[in-house]
Amino acid sequence: MASEQLKPLLEFRGVETYYGRIQILKGVDYRVNPGEIVCLLGGNASGKSTTMKTILGIVKPAKGEVLWEGEVINGLRTAERIKRGVATVPENRRLFPHLTVLENLEMGAYTRSDAAGVAEDLERVYGFFPKLAERRKQRAGTLSGGEQQMVAFGRALMSRPKLICMDEPSMGLSPALVDQNFDLIQQVNEQGVAVFVVEQNATAALSIADRGYVLQGGRVVIDGTAAELLENPELKRAYLGA
Amino acid sequence: MTAITGRIRSVTAPVRAAFARVPRGVYSALGLAAAAIFPLLNVWGVVETAWLRVGVLSLLFVMLSLGLNIVMGETGLLNLGYIAFFAFGAYTTALLSSPKFELRWPFLAVVALSTVIAMIAGFVIGLPTLRLRGDYLAIVTLAFGEIVRLTIINLQDFTNGPNGITGIYPPRLASEGAIASLGDAAWAKWLTVDKPIEYYYLVLVCVVVVAILLSNLKNSRVGRAWNALREDELAAVSTGITAARAKMLSVVLSAGIAGFAGALYAYYSNVISPESFLFMQSVIVVCMVVLGGMGSIPGVILGAIVLQALPQMIREAAGAARSEFEVYRMLIFGVIIVVMVIFRPEGLLPDKLWRSESHEVDPRELEKTRQSLFDLEEGEKDLEV
Numbered sequence: 001m002a003s004e005q006l007k008p009l010l011e012f013r014g015v016e017t018y019y020g021r022i023q024i025l026k027g028v029d030y031r032v033n034p035g036e037i038v039c040l041l042g043g044n045a046s047g048k049s050t051t052m053k054t055i056l057g058i059v060k061p062a063k064g065e066v067l068w069e070g071e072v073i074n075g076l077r078t079a080e081r082i083k084r085g086v087a088t089v090p091e092n093r094r095l096f097p098h099l100t101v102l103e104n105l106e107m108g109a110y111t112r113s114d115a116a117g118v119a120e121d122l123e124r125v126y127g128f129f130p131k132l133a134e135r136r137k138q139r140a141g142t143l144s145g146g147e148q149q150m151v152a153f154g155r156a157l158m159s160r161p162k163l164i165c166m167d168e169p170s171m172g173l174s175p176a177l178v179d180q181n182f183d184l185i186q187q188v189n190e191q192g193v194a195v196f197v198v199e200q201n202a203t204a205a206l207s208i209a210d211r212g213y214v215l216q217g218g219r220v221v222i223d224g225t226a227a228e229l230l231e232n233p234e235l236k237r238a239y240l241g242a
Numbered sequence: 243m244t245a246i247t248g249r250i251r252s253v254t255a256p257v258r259a260a261f262a263r264v265p266r267g268v269y270s271a272l273g274l275a276a277a278a279i280f281p282l283l284n285v286w287g288v289v290e291t292a293w294l295r296v297g298v299l300s301l302l303f304v305m306l307s308l309g310l311n312i313v314m315g316e317t318g319l320l321n322l323g324y325i326a327f328f329a330f331g332a333y334t335t336a337l338l339s340s341p342k343f344e345l346r347w348p349f350l351a352v353v354a355l356s357t358v359i360a361m362i363a364g365f366v367i368g369l370p371t372l373r374l375r376g377d378y379l380a381i382v383t384l385a386f387g388e389i390v391r392l393t394i395i396n397l398q399d400f401t402n403g404p405n406g407i408t409g410i411y412p413p414r415l416a417s418e419g420a421i422a423s424l425g426d427a428a429w430a431k432w433l434t435v436d437k438p439i440e441y442y443y444l445v446l447v448c449v450v451v452v453a454i455l456l457s458n459l460k461n462s463r464v465g466r467a468w469n470a471l472r473e474d475e476l477a478a479v480s481t482g483i484t485a486a487r488a489k490m491l492s493v494v495l496s497a498g499i500a501g502f503a504g505a506l507y508a509y510y511s512n513v514i515s516p517e518s519f520l521f522m523q524s525v526i527v528v529c530m531v532v533l534g535g536m537g538s539i540p541g542v543i544l545g546a547i548v549l550q551a552l553p554q555m556i557r558e559a560a561g562a563a564r565s566e567f568e569v570y571r572m573l574i575f576g577v578i579i580v581v582m583v584i585f586r587p588e589g590l591l592p593d594k595l596w597r598s599e600s601h602e603v604d605p606r607e608l609e610k611t612r613q614s615l616f617d618l619e620e621g622e623k624d625l626e627v
Contacts, residue, residue, distance in 0.1 A: 079484050094474050
């Protein structure tokens with residue numbers, strides 16, 4: 001694959017993190033190349049959410065390096081990371097329920113100061129999700145689950161990111177919406193945005209991903225292309241129910 | 243109960259709709275005009291001078307409530323020791339403009355320094371406490387308020403302890419020489435603020451300046467960041483808000499406003515003592531914010547005036563039963579707050595954001611919610627892009 005030669009967008013090198021004295025990540029390596037969809041699979045308490053927080057800089061690694069476009073960003077603040085092109089769709093979407101759709105989207109552009117560019121991106125998001133344009137004055141908390149997912153996506157896109165990190169995007173959505181949700185991820189990806197998606201729904205995630213990692217007890221136990229992972233006997237037994 | 247309120251709502255709906263069409267600026271202008279005209283009632287002999295004093299105190303509490311509203315209403319942090327910042331401002335002013343150290347600094351310098359000292363106090367208390375939330379923050383701020391008060395009582399060399407500082411000089415808005423050179427010009431006597439009516443207008447101008455500043459801030463990036471932190475801290479951080487910095491800004495700013503109010507209070511009351519800075523005063527300011535409507539600037543102003551002026555009115559009306567009333571004052575406060583929390587948790591003049599937060603469902607949103615549920619069932623169409 002051509003992407004192998006590119007400088008990775010995001011890289012973890014032997015990252016270890018702690019909450020107090022409890023170690024969560026025990027030396028993990030990830031790589032996300034520009035424009036790729038990479039999925040991170042794993043059960044509860046495997047370190048998936050901590051990985052997300054480490055990418056955003058909410059949790060700082062005790063050991064190892066987090067690199068962004070080849071540069072170590074271990075100590076960089078969240079706001080700086082967002083400016084450089086990291087965006088997130090948090091677990092359970094975490095919209096501001098009492099702010100309107102428009103205000104939620106504007107929050108996504110919080111770190112930006114180019115008003116013209118923000119207005120342009122707002123139009124782009126509305127073009128992408130016409131339903132949000134219709135409902136821009138409505139409180140986000142009153143939207144349906146699917147629409148809220150769009151707002152969360154839109155909010156992430158508003159910072160004009162190079163990478164969107166998604167924490168369990170299909171959680172809390174009806175099964176019918178889950179598939180469409182993954183279509184959305186693909187559409188966003190086709191715009192050239194890399195996606196790092198944490199999921200429990202392994203089949204659906206691997207069906208759209210280029211590559212994947214399996215996390216267990218704070219360590220990467222399996223990694224490879226999506227096709228390899230789908231064929232992996234251990235993974236089949238553990239996650240794919242075959 | 244809801245049936246009754248529902249019926250009341252349906253009867254008053256047309257009236258409320260009519261009022262809703264009046265632009266908000268009109269109300270602000272009317273309120274300001276009323277506040278500006280009020281002292282003239284005294285000049286014309288309609289009300290006693292005692293009412294002017296009630297007016298000055300009400301305005302000072304308006305300023306305090308506006309300040310507390312920044313942390314409580316906008317950022318969602320409970321502060322039960324807020325009056326301590328008021329004390330910092332008041333004591334700074336008392337020390338710099340009284341016979342205690344035989345100082346009489348210019349008014350602007352005193353007010354500026356009082357504000358800054360209170361801000362520094364806010365920063366110092368903010369550093370360790372801003373990582374706390376909810377109940378813990380309330381406990382620590384409560385303790386902070388008490389520590390400040392007890393320190394004032396025991397730091398006798400500086401503060402005269404429980405006796406307080408007396409003989410605070412009235413503010414001079416220009417230098418002594420400049421005022422003297424104006425001679426007998428009618429307006430020159432206004433430059434030395436020593437009558438209730440002069441204090442009233444001085445404080446009114448300060449309150450208006452603070453209110454304008456805060457309403458601009460509320461609609462700025464900073465205000466939005468505060469609201470986002472209050473709604474969902476993790477989500478706010480994920481959009482690039484630096485939580486610690488934004489919270490610290492709100493704490494420092496609110497402390498500064500309290501310090502400003504404290505400076506004016508010290509000048510006005512001429513004497514200050516630790517008894518003016520009891521825990522109960524912090525609670526009263528919290529009540530003013532809750533009663534008026536957290537996060538709503540007009541609401542908070544109304545809440546402060548109602549809770550400051552109403553007891554005075556009742557006291558006047560009670561006449562002979564005056565001492566009787568004092569006993570029940572806090573009880574009445576308590577009843578008001580309980581009634582408010584049950585029937586109108588969003589306050590008298592609520593902020594639109596808070597109204598939706600305090601009622602699970604806003605009736606106007608209900609229809610839209612139904613529509614959304616319908617959409618959810620029609621899941622297929624839901625994600626069409």
